[in-house]
Each structure stands twice: as structure tokens, then as C-alpha cells.
Amino acid sequence: MPTDARRPLYKKWAVYGSLGVVLALVVAGRAHWVLGIMAGLLAIAARAIQFAPYVPIFKRFMVGADATDSDGPNSVSTSMTRSQAAEILGVDENAPVAEVKAAHKSLMQKMHPDRGGSPALAKQINRAKDVLLG
Template sequence: MFVLFLFVALLAALFLLPGKKLKKAGINLPDQSARKRLWQIILFISLIMMMLSLRLAPFALIIFLVGLGVIGNSLWQDHMKSAEDLDEQDIPRQPSPRLSSKMTVEEAWEVLGLSPDAQTVDIDAAYRRLMGQIHPDKGGTDYLAAKINEARDLLKKELPPEA
């Protein structure tokens, strides 16, 4: 009986390996969280049964508690991932036509928060300050970063070169 539970545990552990390791072994399975959770349950049940067959009830209880934690964590991660997917679906995919049109010089001054009498140094300082706040690597969006880049480039092109 112990050998059967050991075999099932090893089989379940094999299918819990990351997808890359399975592909190297020539096994192509879709990486689905439900399939993974099923194999986790099978693994923990077989480990618990092995411990009980060896009359090691305290170890079986410990494995049961660890299994609850692992499977609960897996469920929580799936829940959070689906919540993120819902949040992303609420974001409009295309900006409004007015926002996607070519930027005017007045809009560029407004985007950078500067007045028309600002110099190239002021433009560069405002650009660095804003990009430090809204860069995509810091939680901002590509769209906002592109608008700030467009504003800086437009204003630098419009200003006469400094001597």
C-alpha cells in the first residue's frame, strides 16, 4: 500500500514541475492553475496516506496543514489574478480622437506645466521631473510618457537655440 501512495506522490510531483522542465523532458501540458491545483491535492493526499500507513499521524497532520496553506495560496493568487484582469478590462484601449491628434505648442506648454517664456533648461527640468513621476517603470503609462516626450520635443524645436 505504501508503494502505491509513493508512486502517486511521485507522479503528482512530476506534474507540478514548471512547464519548462516538463518541455525539456518531452512532456507538453498546458499550464493551467486548476490542473496544477488538482495535482497538488493528489500529492498531499498521497503523502498523508503514506504517513498514515506508516502510523505517523503527527506527520500526516503537518502535511495536511501545509497542503491547506499551499492550496489556499494557489486559490488566493488565482483570485487576485482574475481581479487584475477585470481591472484591465475597464481601461479604455484607445484614447479619444482629441487626445490622439497632433499636439499644439500651447498644449505642450500646458503638459509640461510651463509658461511660454520658459527656456530650454526649464523644459529639460520639467521633463525630468514629470518622467520621474509617471514613467512606465514607476507605475505610469506609456501614453502619458509619450505625451511628455512629444511636448518636450515640440517645444525644443520651437525655441530658438541658446547661445
């Protein structure tokens, strides 16, 4: 069997073997310390992920991720017409400033990334407001 074909098989064996060991420990009543260690490592890993952007070795990966995110199909185009901006905000092209700001505020409250919206959509909404007010 070629080496490339063995890799998935080894991974599968490792997963099933690990599950078998954990199951055997649970049945024998000895899993409490293993699961405690795993819970502690999970907590440490969660905390480490928060600080990953500040560690120099991880900055390479973060910069690469940002570059790929902005080049995707959902990235915001830099040129937007007034009609496109009005359509995004759901207002008329010649809407008063207060109406544009109210529409922007309403959409951002629904589509902000902190509330489950996408960053690309938030950028597009902000760009639409800038085009109509600029």
C-alpha cells in the first residue's frame, strides 16, 4: 500500500484507538483524572487563542488569513454608484441626510459583526452611507 494511502488509515486508527482507551478508562472508573487534564488543557488552549494575534510566530498566519478574507467573493468593491448605495440602504438616491443615517443605523444594528453579521456586509453598508452622504 502506498504511503499516501496509509496516512488516512493511520489517522483513523489513532482516533479509534484513542476512543477505545478513553472508553476502557471510563468503564474501569479511571477516566476522571484523564478528563480533568483534558478540561484543563482545553481551558489553556482557549486562553492561548485569545493572545495568538500578539505572538510574533502567529502573526504570519493572521496576516495571511486577512489577505484571503478580503479577496473573497464577498469582498466589498471600492467603486459604488449612488443607485447601488441607495438600494443597499433601502432609501431614495436623493434621500435627506437624516433618512440615510437612520437607514444606516437600523441596518448596522441588525448586520453588525458583533451581532452575527458578516464583516464584509458591514463594510458594504458603511460604504453605501459614505457614498450617499459624500
